Amino acid sequence: MSTVRALLVGALAVAGPGVVPVLALLGRRWVALFAAPVVGAVVIALGATVTVLLDLPLVAGWAAVGVAVTVGSILLGRRLGPSRDALRFDPLTVLCAVVGAGAAVLWAGSRAMSWDVHSFWYSRGRWFLVGPDYVREQLQSPFTSPYPGAPHAQYPPLPSATAGLLWELTGDVNYFAAKLVLAGVTAAALVLLSLGVARLLGHPRWLGRVGALLVPSAALYFATSSSAQGHQDLPYAVAGEAALVFGLLLPRRSAELTLSVVLSIMCGMVKNEGLVIAVLVAVMVSVRHSERRVTRFLLLGVPWLAALGSWRVALRLVGLIQPAPATPPGVSQADELAVLRPLPSPAVSTLLHAGAVHLWWLAGPLLAGLVVLVLVRAPVWRLPRPMKSVLLVHAVVAVPLLAATGLTISGGPGLPWPELLARTARYTTYPRLALSVCLLALAAAALRTAIGRPDEDPADPRPTEGALAERGPPAGAGVGRPTSG
């Protein structure tokens, strides 16, 4: 089958199951167009979980989850009713987001694919072609990872299952088509993030549009050029940040909540790092939307966390999670890398250069943020409430993730220092993306302070007095009243 036909089948398989749920929960909005592939990818990941748990073929698990999600969303949509004022975006902002996201995934046209990508994501997709018993057999493989923690074979299933489903439906193992389909899901998440950031920045609108245009390419830089080889750091970080923005920083409404739930599950189903972000976001969003009522918190939080943890729970239930065996004797990973991928000499200048290139984005933006705070003469404790929320929720998610990453690295795969530093860029993808969103929010706050509207809260859908004055009287106001003059 040609790549174009495979791509069409993949697009239908990924976006198709998401159409009815997003129409039921979000209505006919621009945002629904980009939410559908994300919902569809989550359906595939949950279908892979069902495959492992119930010993079903991937297509059967995918169909079962798709039907369940469709029926559930229709029932939920009827209960919640139509949300008329939620998530409307002007076409120019949508265009900026689409152009920004499109530019950030142009690499998908390249067939190049790294070793890790081939072995972790794409090769695992082939297990599903053989059958569920083979998937289980391979997940139990004695070839364990030299890294601490779960073996790579047990990474969350979204990228592998998406490729596997595509190949099962087309009957042809086509790496390029799989790369294009996964790039499409990434692009959809990028558009959603851009729209969320644009809404977060609020006024002035031009700043939101600039943000929507810049954020996708900045995210690609933070995920490093390995994304162009098919690595999955870009989608997990983007989905996690978008889930945070929609769930915690934008108005507390059902449409924003729906997007936050779907994006966080995508984040947790792509990589283990994403699971840390997704769980923290799920807990905080559930607390925010429960309005301090335990029953509401449980009704929202428990199914959400269950979906996030389903892959690990499924592996545990079928006995696939076992204590890691002792490292077998033989050459180390560092030796392997030295043979296969010669690295520059670990001279001091090399280390400094690699550190400066990759870590400036953790120190530089923090300094820039402090400079802005000094310029607007606002100490942190006197910042407007929306700005405090932006900084606080990002810190709550990014700091534990950085700590977990540091612990994992210190456990040590035994890599040479240049290699570790080179990889550091990818290890800090999410914190750097979070910092950039904080900086954009700071810029918006500084600009609003300069024009005299410092307290505008994007999480509050009620318009400010300034905005009302700008819009003029609402339609119908003044009808029946005597006019002077």
Next chain:
Amino acid sequence: MAVSLAPVAVAARRGAAITTATVAADARSAAARRESGWDCLERRIAALVPAGAQVVVPMDQKLLNYQRALEMVAPHARVVDRPDRARYELRLVRATGSTRCSPLAPRVRRLAPHEST
């Protein structure tokens, strides 16, 4: 405000440079446009290992990703975990000649009867 926007703009410019470099590199290489290095490597292995043959992957290459790739680049063969169940041994080594296909080359050895009983 410009202080806040500048780092984001710089990051976006570097991200755009990644895209541009990838597209340019792809345009330069006709081989890359036709197939990925993995398609090429799989064809070479398929030519060396008969369909359905039982193959062992030596454990001295302990990296999981290498093992996984070795298993899956020969999907038509059956990878087993012990030499006494296998007819062939498969390794990936650094390619010594042209690396246009892949920097790695498959090396297949038919096991002697006393090795595969």
